[in-house]
Amino acid sequence: MTVPLAERSGPLAAGDARRVTGRPAARRRVPSGRLLFALPAFAFLIVFFVYPLGLLIDTSVREVSLGSAANPGNPVVGAENYRTVLAEAAFREAVPRTLIFLVGSVALQLVLGLCVALVLNERFRGIAVPRFLIYFVWLLPPVVSGAVWKYALDGTEQGAVNDALLALGLVDSPVLFLTRPGVALAAITMVTAWAGVPFVAIVLTAALKDVPGELYEAARVDGCSPWHRFRWVTLPSIAPTLSILGTLLLIYSFKAFDYIFVLTQGGPGTSTSTVPYLAYLYSFAQFDFGLGSAVGVVSVLTALVFAVPYLLQVRKEEQS
Known part of the structure; x- marks a missing residue:
């Protein structure tokens, strides 16, 4: 009488498991040589990502400016830089301006990029020129x-x-495209969208080629x-690509x-300064690297908020 595999016990059970599954019952360890x-990649991440990010965070909680150059050690001020930045009128005005810029730029890139992709997906004489x-x-x-463009x-x-x-x-x-506050922001948005349309068009062209022709027939x-x-x-066929692409564009x-x-x-003034650009102004126009680093940390955290939906x-x- 044959005993079912699940009811066997003792040393023979492990051997049966190896014969059935083709691998030991215990999980195999990854050879240390493969980790080399x-x-x-780990060294690249540490040198070009982890270390600069740690330096940015450390600078954001210190007084690092021309005024503190004579004070060795750059004293720690804690969250003072963040409180100063959040109280600045320039920062509060930059937040809605950044949102307007993001919505306008991403919407233009997706709409214009999709229109260009539909053209590039067609076959006609002279298609090599627009490509x-x-x-x-x-x-x-x-x-x-x-x-x-300037x-x-x-x-x-x-x-x-x-x-x-x-x-x-x-x-x-x-028309004063670059020197009138409201018009200048629209011009910046348009130019940024113009520069991003080719990337969107190339990605969506590849997505369009994956749509089964039987559906159109x-x-x-x-x-x-x-x-x-x-x-x-x-649209339903390229919806996943549009979703990922929209997050990347953000x-x-x-x-x-x-x-x-x-x-x-x-400019003019700070009418086209977005939140990340304020980090440059604080650091290299006012030479207050503590405030600039605080804005940089806020920008990194905001970018991470955008990155989470993309990763999900x-x-x-990948799972589907």
Whole structure:
């Protein structure tokens, strides 16, 4: 009579488990030699992430400024830097301004990037030209493209955009794109979105190519219009990619610095200064590195809030 495997006991049970599962009953230990391959990654994280983050946090609780240069040791002031920053009118005004910038920039990037991706996903003669332009814009350094846009948005008739608007009769006088508070923030948002559209278009083009063609064929047979095919086939198929992409864009847009620095340097006044850009102003305009580090810590914590949904969505996609 054969005894079931679950009812066996003694030394033979472990051998039976190895024959059934192909591995020992006890979990095998990872050879220490394999951990050597992870050491470069750990070293990179420690040198370029853990150490700078620890230095940032340490500086944020100390008095580090030109006024304290003569005082050795940089005395610890605790949460005083954070209280000072939160009480500053510039910081309180920068918070809603940053939210407006984030919403406008991310929305423009997703909408325009999806429109470009739909075009790139089609097959027609000359498709290589728009693809080349998309890659060209994506590869441009932010300082270079920012300098081009600063010339184009010049508030005189010499600016390319104002010259075109005046020639078309859409405006009577040049628009002060970069020197009028409300308009300057809109210009920064538009330029940041323009720079991010190629990345969105490339990612969404890859997602569109994964949509099964049978779904579109079935929709055509059912008499669906192009809009209904887009609404009921395309959007649901690329929804996970849009969700992950939207979170990434929030993180990228939140830490935007290049275009703000090149185009307006946070001006006029502080009307285009976002919360992360204030860290630069405190540190390198007022030379108060304690306040600048406090704003930097707040920015890191905010970025982590944006990063958590991204990590959860990626893990969900991997599990599914």
